[in-house]
Amino acid sequence: xxxxxxxxxxxxxxxxxxxxxxxxxxxxxxxxxxxxxxxxxxxxxxxxxxxxxxxxxxxxxxxxxxxxxxxxxxxxxxxxxxxxxxxxxxxxxxxxxxxxxxxxxxxxxxxxxxxxxxxxxxxxxxxxxxxxxxxxxxxxxxxxxxxxxxxxxxxxxxxxxxxxxxxxxxxxxxxxxxxxxxxxxxxxxxxxxxxxxxxxxxxxxxxxxxxxxxxxxxxxxxxxxxxxxxxxxxxxxxxxxxxxxxxxxxxxxxxxxxxxxxxxxxxxxxxxxxxxxxxxxxxxxxxxxxxxxxxxxxxxxxxxxxxxxxxxxxxxxxxxxxxxxxxxxxxxxxxxxxxxxxxxxxxxxxxxxxxxxxxxxxxxxxxxxxxxxxxxxxxxxxxxxxxxxxxxxxxxxxxxxxxxxxxxxxxxxxxxxxxxxxxxxxxxxxxxxxxxxxxxxxxxxxxxxxxxxxxxxxxxxxxxxxxxxxxxxxxxxxxxxxxxxxxxxxxxxxxxxxxxxxxxxxxxxxxxxxxxxxxxxxxxxxxxxxxxxxxxxxxxxxxxxxxxxxxxxxxxxxxxxxxxxxxxxxxxxxxxxxxxxxxxxxxxxxxxxxxxxxxxxxxxxxxxxxxxxxxxxxxxxxxxxxxxxxxxxxxxxxxxxxxxxxxxxxxxxxxxxxxxxxxxxxxxxxxxxxxxxxxxxxxxxxxxxxxxxxxxxxxxxxxxxxxxxxxxxxxxxxxxxxxxxxxxxxxxxxxxxxxxxxxxxxxxxxxxxxxxxxxxxxxxxxxxxxxxxxxxxxxxxxxxxxxxxxxxxxxxxxxxxxxxxxxxxxxxxxxxxxxxxxxxxxxxxxxxxxxxxxxxxxxxxxxxxxxxxxxxxxxxxxxxxxxxxxxxxxxxxxxxxxxxxxxxxxxxxxxxxxxxxxxxxxxxxxxxxxxxxxxxxxxxxxxxxxxxxxxxxxxxxxxxxxxxxx
Numbered sequence: 044x045x046x047x048x049x050x051x052x053x054x055x056x057x058x059x060x061x062x063x064x065x066x067x068x069x070x071x072x073x074x075x076x077x078x079x080x081x082x083x084x085x086x087x088x089x090x091x092x093x094x095x096x097x098x099x100x101x102x103x104x105x106x107x108x109x110x111x112x113x114x115x116x117x118x119x120x121x122x123x124x125x126x127x128x129x130x131x132x133x134x135x136x137x138x139x140x141x142x143x144x145x146x147x148x149x150x151x152x153x154x155x156x157x158x159x160x161x162x163x164x165x166x167x168x169x170x171x172x173x174x175x176x177x178x179x180x181x182x183x184x185x186x187x188x189x190x191x192x193x194x195x196x197x198x199x200x201x202x203x204x205x206x207x208x209x210x211x212x213x214x215x216x217x218x219x220x221x222x223x224x225x226x227x228x229x230x231x232x233x234x235x236x237x238x239x240x241x242x243x244x245x246x247x248x249x250x251x252x253x254x255x256x257x258x259x260x261x262x263x264x265x266x267x268x269x270x271x272x273x274x275x276x277x278x279x280x281x282x283x284x285x286x287x288x289x290x291x292x293x294x295x296x297x298x299x300x301x302x303x304x305x306x307x308x309x310x311x312x313x314x315x316x317x318x319x320x321x322x323x324x325x326x327x328x329x330x331x332x333x334x335x336x337x338x339x340x341x342x343x344x345x346x347x348x349x350x351x352x353x354x355x356x357x358x359x360x361x362x363x364x365x366x367x368x369x370x371x372x373x374x375x376x377x378x379x380x381x382x383x384x385x386x387x388x389x390x391x392x393x394x395x396x397x398x399x400x401x402x403x404x405x406x407x408x409x410x411x412x413x414x415x416x417x418x419x420x421x422x423x424x425x426x427x428x429x430x431x432x433x434x435x436x437x438x439x440x441x442x443x444x445x446x447x448x449x450x451x452x453x454x455x456x457x458x459x460x461x462x463x464x465x466x467x468x469x470x471x472x473x474x475x476x477x478x479x480x481x482x483x484x485x486x487x488x489x490x491x492x493x494x495x496x497x498x499x500x501x502x503x504x505x506x507x508x509x510x511x512x513x514x515x516x517x518x519x520x521x522x523x524x525x526x527x528x529x530x531x532x533x534x535x536x537x538x539x540x541x542x543x544x545x546x547x548x549x550x551x552x553x554x555x556x557x558x559x560x561x562x563x564x565x566x567x568x569x570x571x572x573x574x575x576x577x578x579x580x581x582x583x584x585x586x587x588x589x590x591x592x593x594x595x596x597x598x599x600x601x602x603x604x605x606x607x608x609x610x611x612x613x614x615x616x617x618x619x620x621x622x623x624x625x626x627x628x629x630x631x632x633x634x635x636x637x638x639x640x641x642x643x644x645x646x647x648x649x650x651x652x653x654x655x656x657x658x659x660x661x662x663x664x665x666x667x668x669x670x671x672x673x674x675x676x677x678x679x680x681x682x683x684x685x686x687x688x689x690x691x692x693x694x695x696x697x698x699x700x701x702x703x704x705x706x707x708x709x710x711x712x713x714x715x716x717x718x719x720x721x722x723x724x725x726x727x728x729x730x731x732x733x734x735x736x737x738x739x740x741x742x743x744x745x746x747x748x749x750x751x752x753x754x755x756x757x758x759x760x761x762x763x764x765x766x767x768x769x770x771x772x773x774x775x776x777x778x779x780x781x782x783x784x785x786x787x788x789x790x791x792x793x794x795x796x797x798x799x800x801x802x803x804x805x806x807x808x809x810x811x812x813x814x815x816x817x818x819x820x821x822x823x824x825x826x827x828x829x830x831x832x833x834x835x836x837x838x839x840x841x842x843x844x845x846x847x848x849x850x851x852x853x854x855x856x857x858x859x860x861x862x863x864x865x866x867x868x869x870x871x872x873x874x875x876x877x878x879x880x881x882x883x884x885x886x887x888x889x890x891x892x893x894x895x896x897x898x899x900x901x902x903x904x905x906x907x908x909x910x911x912x913x914x915x916x917x918x919x920x921x922x923x924x925x926x927x928x929x930x931x932x933x934x935x936x937x938x939x940x941x942x943x944x945x946x947x948x949x950x951x952x953x954x955x956x957x958x959x960x961x962x963x964x965x966x967x968x969x970x971x972x973x974x975x976x977x978x979x980x981x982x983x984x985x986x987x988x989x990x991x992x993x
Contacts, residue, residue: 044118044187045073047103052077054098054166061133061162065102072937072969073187075101076180076405078169079940083949085655088475090465092178092649092658094405096169099182102162105189109157115192115292116154117199118163119147121185121437124406126168132161140482142169142179143433144493147190147199151292173464173475176456177398178650178659180406185436194293195322197354197366200496201288204352204370205570207333208282209341209386281339281372283314287354288329291322299358305336305370306351313339313350320356341386342371342502344426347447349502369444371502377572377594377615379608383505383638385449391631392449392639393682394427395420395664396620398648399435402667403940403952404967405649409907410438412967415856416669417442420645423664423675424682429619429641432456432511434494443503451574451596451619451641452498453508454491458556459483460548462518468654470535488563495567507571508619509560512578512598513553514588517541520550525582531599554587561591576619580607589614594638596620601630608636623662623674625794628681642678647946659946666944668965669909673710680727681794687729688775688840690809695721695799714842715924716802726775726787726796726809732838733771773811780805808841848914848922848962851929851987853980856909856965907939908968908993912980914959923962927982930956931966936976936993939967968993 049068057063081095107116118131125142128135132155136148155161169181190199285303302317314336322328340348354366376384383392401408413436420428427449430439434452443450456462456479463474491509498504514520516528517540526543533541561573572593577583580600589595589611596619597603608616618640621627631637647663659667664675676689694716697709716722775796777784780803787796787809800807912929914922931938932955940952943960950957957964970976976993 044103044105044189047105048073048075048183049102050075050077050182051100052097053100055100058100058102059128059130059133059135059164059166061164063102063164068100068102071101074184074407074409075182076184076407078178078181079403079405079407079952082951083656083658088173088464088466089468089471089652089654089658090173090176090650092652093655094178094649094658096172096181098170099167101165101167101183104160104162106158106160107154107156107191111154111191112156113194114151115149115190115194115196116151117147117149117190117192118187119145119190119199120165120183120187121145122406123165123167123183123185124169124179124181125174128166128168130164140486141479141490143435144490145434145497171477173466174478176462176464176651177648178400178405180400182407184406192365193356193363195289195291195297195299195356198288198290198327200499201290201329202352202354202366202368202500203284203286203568204500205284205286205568206281206372206374207284209339209372209374210280210282211278278337279339279341279372281336283334283336283372285316285332285334285352286329287332288327289320289322289356290327291324294324296323297321297358299356301330302355302357303332304353304355306353307340308348308350310351313337336372339372342373342444342447343386343388344390344447344449347371347445347502349444352500368500369441370500371444373502375505375571377617377638378636379611379613379615380636382615382635383617385505390426392427392617392641393425394429394449394451394639394641395425395645396429396431396641396643397435397645398431398650399433400649402647402649402942402944404907404942405952408436410442411907412669412909413439413442414858415909416646416665417446417448418858419665419669419671419675421446421448423679424684425645427451427505427639427641428645429453429508431620431644434498437497440498440501440503444501448503449505450501450503451506451508452494452504453511453576454494454560455479455483455487455510456512457483458487458510458513458553460519462512462515465651469651470533471654472537472540487560491560491563492567495564499568499571504571506574506594506617507564507568508596509557509564509573509575511576511620513556513575514550514580514583515578516582517543517547519547520553521547522550522582522586524585528579528582530578550583550588551586553583554590557588558591561593572615574617574619584610599627601627604630604634604637608634623678625681626792629794647672647944652946656947656949658949661946666960667946668942668944668960668963670944670961670963670965671712673712676712677727677795680729683729685729686732686838688732688809688811688838689727690807690840690842691725691727692716692807692842693723693725695723697723712842713923714802714805714807714844718802718804720802722800722802724777724787724798724800724807725793726777726840727794728771728773728775728796728811732773732811734773775809775811778806778808778810779803781808804844806841806843808839810839843920845920845922845924846916846918848925848927848982848985849917850915850919851912851980851982851985851989852915853910853912853978853989853991855991855993856911906970906972908936908970908976910966910968910978910980910991912959912964912966914962914982914985921962926959926962927984928956928958929964930981930983932979932981933968934977934979935974936971936978937969938978939969941966 048071049065050071051068077099078094083093085093087093087095122143123146126140128138130136131150131153134153139146167182291297299320300317301320304312305314307313314334316332316334318332342348349369349371352368352370353364356363356365374386381389383390400406401412428443429451430453432453459480461476461478461480464477465471466475516530521543523543527541529541564573574592574594574596576596576598578598580597580603594615594617596617598620615638616636617638618631620643621640623642631640644662646665647659647661647667649659651660652658664672664678666672673691680687680689691710692713693710771789775787777787777798784798784800787798790797914927916922931941938955941957941964943957943964945960968978970993978991978993979988981988
């Protein structure tokens with residue numbers, strides 16, 4: 044239900060009325076974010092990207108077939124920012140303040156059927172521009188859909204599939220999901236305890252699938268549960284629980300049969316359960332069925348195997364599919380001493396935090412845009428996503444399920460008191476104090492419940508987060524234990540703002556709220572642990588803030604890992620937000636009890652700007668256009684499972700690269716400098732190149748010795764200075780135009796080899812004699828770094844001086860052939876290729892049949908085609924140092940915008956032109972399947988126009 048909408052910017056109090064004449068309003072498609080259609084203005088808030096909010100109205104007309112009369116009709120909005128009020132046929136349905144919650148209303152009694160149309164009117168109020176610390180967008184920025192069901196139906200998100208345990212017939216013990224703490228605080232126990240207030244149907248019929256595992260070429264090893272023997276093929280037996288709530292909205296009692304069928308990836312039945320279901324008129328009932336899936340496939344980050352759970356209802360003369368959704372079988376386990384386990388396999392979480400915008404698209408991002416971003420994250424070794432700091436669009440969770448990313452699903456950035464919201468630049472006082480806090484007391488339970496019910500069937504979700512940095516010092520909570528408190532992001536904070544004031548909210552209150560929120564989460568789902576991202580554990584860890592948490596998340600604070608692991612021996616710890624530094628990653632790899640880290644951030648985002656004209660944050664591995672930044676390749680070197688090298692450079696006068704996320708802004712993927720200029724050259728290498736098994740053992744032994752000697756007794760001690768200094772076993776030699784510049788010196792603090800080089804044009808090449816699995820192809824790595832076959836002499840990577848732009852290049856983005864990524868699990872590379880292309884296609888949604896499957900809508904979703912544009916020199920290399928203005932024209936579709944990733948470019952996103960940034964930009968075009976679209980891309984200076992038929 045995403046076409047045919049009309050939009051008006053500004054308040055129209057009478058627009059709720061069905062007969063209102065909206066013919067002069069703008070025609071829009073959903074998702075729609077009006078903020079990015081406005082010009083950047085310094086008078087707006089730096090926190091939300093210097094873009095406007097205001098009041099907007101949306102209206103749509105639609106019809107329902109006569110055959111739907113008597114069915115239950117529900118309208119569902121995936122997200123409206125914010126303060127929405129909705130009417131159907133002049134009847135007020137309700138309001139919802141929170142801009143990130145799914146909103147749904149039953150309109151069965153208000154709807155018209157047959158020839159008479161229906162009208163939905165939506166008022167959106169976003170007048171408090173400093174209501175967030177990042178860009179939020181404004182409007183109906185996610186899709187809308189209609190759900191048509193029989194009078195007897197599952198409750199919305201009322202079917203819950205969960206893994207109780209996974210075992211091998213040869214194992215005495217099983218690996219089980221979290222359902223509470225065991226004797227040492229680890230998150231593993233059986234989940235045999237029945238949920239309260241539901242019917243457990245011991246007499247229900249249970250069928251189990253008997254299909255044996257096949258020998259499948261190209262299988263990625265998913266084992267351990269998997270690793271109890273040296274064999275690669277294992278047979279798993281899974282105990283599952285299906286918890287389902289059904290409603291009888293008819294006027295008569297009913298007696299039906301409820302059946303649940305679990306289909307494997309080939310559509311074959313793997314297991315089935317069924318039970319009688321009796322409901323009185325108007326009654327809702329929750330039932331629980333337990334069963335076994337033989338020969339089950341496990342979901343993992345390397346092999347994200349998904350089943351389809353089909354819910355069917357039947358009575359004497361009719362049968363219908365009531366719900367269909369993807370589910371996965373997997374176990375998660377957080378151990379206080381050994382970290383994180385997925386399916387019994389110990390692994391480090393390599394995660395990134397992400398906000399929800401897409402640059403020129405604003406908050407109106409679609410599945411295919413996320414797919415392009417996530418494929419790049421996967422290629423860099425990332426295996427986890429933190430949805431910061433709010434529930435994200437449903438399609439992101441679907442992609443994480445399909446591609447093998449773990450997730451932290453996060454509910455709130457503030458609770459009952461507002462944080463500082465920056466208006467004229469980051470940490471520029473005075474702040475404003477608008478935002479969700481004013482609605483939290485009345486809405487927190489419903490908003491948290493909505494998130495968990497919507498998302499709990501996603502196997503990718505490993506943790507529920509109830510809040511982010513709620514305990515940030517003096518923002519506004521404080522406590523007499525600290526007369527002065529300074530946060531990690533408090534540069535230029537006035538001294539008075541750091542002082543304890545007894546009239547400010549007491550931080551002890553946070554422990555009460557944390558316990559309340561954690562309790563709600565467990566009521567709805569006890570199969571996952573609850574966490575939050577703590578900002579000032581120096582204080583709140585003394586006030587009971589950690590007591591209700593199953594896993595403790597620290598934002599930065601790596602210097603506290605060791606001492607707080609000792610203070611809380613029963614609590615698992617995780618880096619919930621971390622800098623991009625090598626030492627922050629070493630804090631994870633050197634401490635087995637730290638489950639992993641989440642970088643701030645994976646992708647640049649609008650808002651949280653330092654000050655005009657910069658209108659976003661450059662903390663990402665990818666820029667706003669989704670192109671790789673220098674940090675991306677550095678991180679790929681540290682996270683890669685295969686041998687990998689990369690070269691980066693920087694002006695010598697920018698030698699201080701620091702270790703915070705913004706410090707890499709001077710580093711380049713380039714060998715274009717002034718002749719005679721001194722340039723710093725850095726080479727990053729993957730761990731398997733740096734350390735042999737013996738040197739790694741020696742390094743860890745040295746680390747343990749140093750840790751005993753150097754105890755961190757003061758929080759001001761520099762964490763990096765307390766890390767063991769080691770030298771890698773590998774040696775990397777640098778060549779400039781085939782002349783050796785010697786072996787690089789190892790910088791342990793920054794995890795790289797370094798040289799100081801006088802620039803001359805040509806080819807700069809680094810060669811590592813260690814490693815044999817993959818190599819970096821020679822060529823201009825300022826464009827891309829790719830893999831190939833490695834010769835016996837070792838690995839190499841290179842940068843090449845490029846010339847001025849002489850040619851324009853444009854191509855429609857598609858997933859790479861066979862993906863070259865382990866995304867298809869058991870089904871191998873051919874199926875991986877098919878899966879990726881299926882994921883990149885936006886499916887045309889079906890019109891409901893006589894009996895309606897859950898989630899079907901009434902029209903097709905438009906598709907966003909992504910066109911990558913670049914400038915090339917005479918040799919076809921990326922001309923990253925010669926930016927030009929590019930213009931675009933679209934026939935048959937809609938140009939949504941051009942994005943170059945330059946956070947200081949104030950060109951309005953409504954303009955059909957923009958300068959490239961580092962030689963590139965991307966343009967987004969809305970298309971529909973089967974409708975021809977022509978895109979013309981021009982560069983006036985190059986006197987060139989490219990025409991693409993989409």
